[in-house]
Amino acid sequence: xxxxxxxxxxxxxxxxxxxxxxxxxxxxxxxxxxxxxxxxxxxxxxxxxxxxxxxxxxxxxxxxxxxxxxxxxxxxxxxxxxxxxxxxxxxxxxxxxxxxxxxxxxxxxxxxxxxxxxxxxxxxxxxxxxxxxxxxxxxxxxxxxxxxxxxxxxxxxxxxxxxxxxxxxxx
Amino acid sequence: xxxxxxxxxxxxxxxxxxxxxxxxxxxxxxxxxxxxxxxxxxxxxxxxxxxxxxxxxxxxxxxxxxxxxxxxxxxxxxxxxxxxxxxxxxxxxxxxxxxxxxxxxxxxxxxxxxxxxxxxxxxxxxxxxxxxxxxxxxxxxxxxxxxxxxxxxxxxxxxxxxxxxxxxxxxxxxxxxxxxxxxxxxxxxxxxxxxxxxxxxxxxxxxxxxxxxxxxxxxxxxxxxxxxxxxxxxxxxxxxxxxxxxxxxxxxxxxxxxxxxxxxxxxxxxxxxxxxxxxxxxxxxxxxxxxxxxxxxxxxxxxxxxxxxxxxxxxxxxxxxxxxxxxxxxxxxxxxxxxxxxxxxxxxxxxxxxxx
Numbered sequence: 001x002x003x004x005x006x007x008x009x010x011x012x013x014x015x016x017x018x019x020x021x022x023x024x025x026x027x028x029x030x031x032x033x034x035x036x037x038x039x040x041x042x043x044x045x046x047x048x049x050x051x052x053x054x055x056x057x058x059x060x061x062x063x064x065x066x067x068x069x070x071x072x073x074x075x076x077x078x079x080x081x082x083x084x085x086x087x088x089x090x091x092x093x094x095x096x097x098x099x100x101x102x103x104x105x106x107x108x109x110x111x112x113x114x115x116x117x118x119x120x121x122x123x124x125x126x127x128x129x130x131x132x133x134x135x136x137x138x139x140x141x142x143x144x145x146x147x148x149x150x151x152x153x154x155x156x157x158x159x160x161x162x163x164x165x166x167x168x169x170x171x
Numbered sequence: 172x173x174x175x176x177x178x179x180x181x182x183x184x185x186x187x188x189x190x191x192x193x194x195x196x197x198x199x200x201x202x203x204x205x206x207x208x209x210x211x212x213x214x215x216x217x218x219x220x221x222x223x224x225x226x227x228x229x230x231x232x233x234x235x236x237x238x239x240x241x242x243x244x245x246x247x248x249x250x251x252x253x254x255x256x257x258x259x260x261x262x263x264x265x266x267x268x269x270x271x272x273x274x275x276x277x278x279x280x281x282x283x284x285x286x287x288x289x290x291x292x293x294x295x296x297x298x299x300x301x302x303x304x305x306x307x308x309x310x311x312x313x314x315x316x317x318x319x320x321x322x323x324x325x326x327x328x329x330x331x332x333x334x335x336x337x338x339x340x341x342x343x344x345x346x347x348x349x350x351x352x353x354x355x356x357x358x359x360x361x362x363x364x365x366x367x368x369x370x371x372x373x374x375x376x377x378x379x380x381x382x383x384x385x386x387x388x389x390x391x392x393x394x395x396x397x398x399x400x401x402x403x404x405x406x407x408x409x410x411x412x413x414x415x416x417x418x419x420x421x422x423x424x425x426x427x428x429x430x431x432x433x434x435x436x437x438x439x440x441x442x443x444x445x446x447x448x449x450x451x452x453x454x455x456x457x458x459x460x461x462x463x464x465x466x467x468x469x470x471x472x473x474x475x476x477x478x479x480x481x482x483x484x485x486x487x488x489x490x491x492x493x494x495x496x497x498x499x500x501x502x503x504x505x506x507x508x509x510x511x512x513x514x515x516x517x518x519x520x521x522x523x524x525x526x527x
Contacts, residue, residue: 013186021193028201041216045330048220052333055269059335062514063384063507089333092521094307094316099331 042170043136046101050138050168053089058142068142074107074162075146079123087125090168101168104129108163109148118150122164133169140164215328218302219524222295223330226306227522228268231260231275246390248278249468253285259295261522263337264382270335270517274392274467276308280317287319296526304526310336311519320525327527335517337383339392342367342505342512346399353500355403359491362417362484366502367395367463369470369479372426373506376476384515386507388470388479391515395481395505398460400495408492413456416442417486419463421470423477430480435472441465454486 057070067075073082082105091099104124110117129135141161148162231247234257247256259279261271278284285291288303296302305320349355354365369388404414419442421433440450443462463481473479480502485494497503505512 010182010186013183014189017186017190017193021197025197044220045216048223049331049333052269056333056335056519059270059383059517061518062516063381064509064514088311089519092309092311092333092519093331094309094318094521094523 046136046168046170047138049090049101050103050136050166051140053086054138054140054164054166056089057085058140070140070164071142071144074122074142074144074164077120077122082123083125086123086166101170102127102129102133103166103168105164105166108165109151109160111148111151113152118148119165120148127171129167129169135167135169138166138168215526216330217328218296218298219304219328219330219526222304222306222526223332223522223524225295226259226261226279226524227271227332227334228262228265229258229260230262230264230272231256232258246275248272248275249390249471253290256294259291267381267383269332270337270383271308271520271522273337273339274390276317276336280308280319282319285319287321291319302526304524306525307523308334308336309521309523311521323525324527327525329526330524332522332524334520334522335383336520338516338518339394340386340505340512340515341394341396342503343396343398344503346402349399349403349495352497352503354495354497354503356493356496356499358496358499359493360496361487361489361491363414363487363494363496364498365397365483365485365495366497367481367483367505368502369393369481369505371473371479372476383517386505386512386515388505389473390467390471392467393463393465393469393505395463396460397462397495400457400461401459403495405493408490411490411492412488413458414485414487414494415454415456416461416483417454418482418484419453420482420484422480422482423473424480425474425477431474433470433473433479436469437471438466438469441469457485 054070057073058068060066060068069081069085072078073085086103086105090101090103093099102125105122106119107122108117108119140163142164143159144162145159146162147157233245233247233250234255247259250256261275261279262268263270263272288301291304291306292298292302295306296304303321305318305323307316307318309316344354356363371388374386374388400414421436422430423433424430439452441464442451442453442455443449443464444451444455445458445460446462461483470479483495485496487494503511507514
């Protein structure tokens with residue numbers, strides 16, 4: 001026998017379906033989805049800048065200068081010079097305001113006699129690295145002529161490679 | 172007889188059908204919904220990064236219909252018709268990323284050569300999307316900023332690149348150098364000849380050089396300043412009229428062959444007097460100094476492995492007197508000796524790309 005009970009269920013079903021769809025539409029349209037790719041963008045920008053700064057520092061200003069500023073800094077362990085050149089290079093902008101990127105730099109070298117790698121602090125910006133910063137790492141191999149501390153004279157003499165590593169972060 | 176169970180099934184079927192049709196319709200809209208989220212921001216940063224890489228790490232390219240200039244110069248910056256530029260790129264070569272060529276940079280930021288935004292969009296962004304952008308280059312030591320494009324809005328894609336900007340070589344021949352090199356001849360004549368030589372074999376092929384430090388007379392701007400000429404005049408003739416440059420001649424000397432004139436050069440405007448910015452043409456009186464500024468490509472018609480001679484003839488107004496003359500010594504060599512020539516300098520600069 002036909003009655004009107006089914007109509008109510010149909011109207012409820014349609015109303016619920018529309019309610020669900022409208023809710024889903026509004027949620028999806030209003031939420032900002034912060035994907036892992038977004039964080040990667042700012043990391044990538046810092047990495048590019050750091051790699052550029054080290055590359056620029058490892059370029060001699062003209063052909064009469066035989067050693068790049070970065071090579072001189074590593075050979076003389078000149079943290080003051082590294083600090084001034086690196087900060088000026090990495091924070092330079094085309095506009096008036098400078099950027100505010102912080103850094104900590106190490107030099108790693110290998111003693112071929114016992115094949116041990118040793119890291120040596122090179123320089124850091126005014127705010128020291130605490131470990132809680134979201135930092136990115138850039139590095140560059142530099143050819144140097146230097147006997148590093150703790151390295152046997154015969155094993156570290158002459159030209160050899162040292163790795164300059166820099167941690168970069170924004171406040 | 173009609174059962175009530177059947178009513179329920181039909182109602183359920185109708186409701187479920189409406190739901191499924193709506194769901195499918197919404198599902199087809201989902202990709203469009205996500206475009207309205209953060210996709211544009213991510214996209215713009217990526218576009219800025221890509222354009223930054225193209226400008227800083229690539230030397231650029233001329234189109235297939237581009238003009239092949241003599242000496243194999245086929246770079247985009249030498250194309251007289253800007254439509255023959257296929258891709259911008261400011262790097263000196265593929266092997267020297269982050270080191271920008273000064274002439275490419277000049278051409279890139281030349282507002283009369285290229286129109287914003289179309290010309291740049293087709294050659295640095297490669298897209299049909301109507302991006303707007305701002306590209307700026309600041310030289311760190313002079314704080315000089317060159318830019319193309321609009322002011323960026325609040326949200327835009329961004330990349331910054333630290334670069335070196337190559338400055339061309341130049342030679343300054345001052346009165347100390349003139350005396351040290353013995354260019355003040357004691358010969359009293361009415362015309363004096365002073366020669367400058369560029370040995371292209373030595374400049375380009377003497378050994379494997381980093382292109383960043385190479386002097387290429389075919390593509391570089393060549394600047395020669397002769398100063399302190401007042402001080403080398405014989406005091407006995409100080410009341411006489413000023414000498415004049417009566418001619419500037421160019422010769423090429425292919426090895427093992429006689430000297431030839433250079434068949435064609437692009438401009439007569441290369442001679443400047445006493446630091447003035449307006450070029451002059453011989454004959455012209457010489458007071459204290461002259462500058463010879465040859466634009467990039469000036470010597471592009473010279474034969475390979477030739478020495479280029481620039482000969483200046485000074486007229487002494489019919490009076491026999493000493494002056495600048497190296498016919499008895501050697502031509503002044505424009506080479507890699509830092510005593511003679513200030514070598515190409517790499518200056519710090521920063522390039523920013525903002526896209527929206």
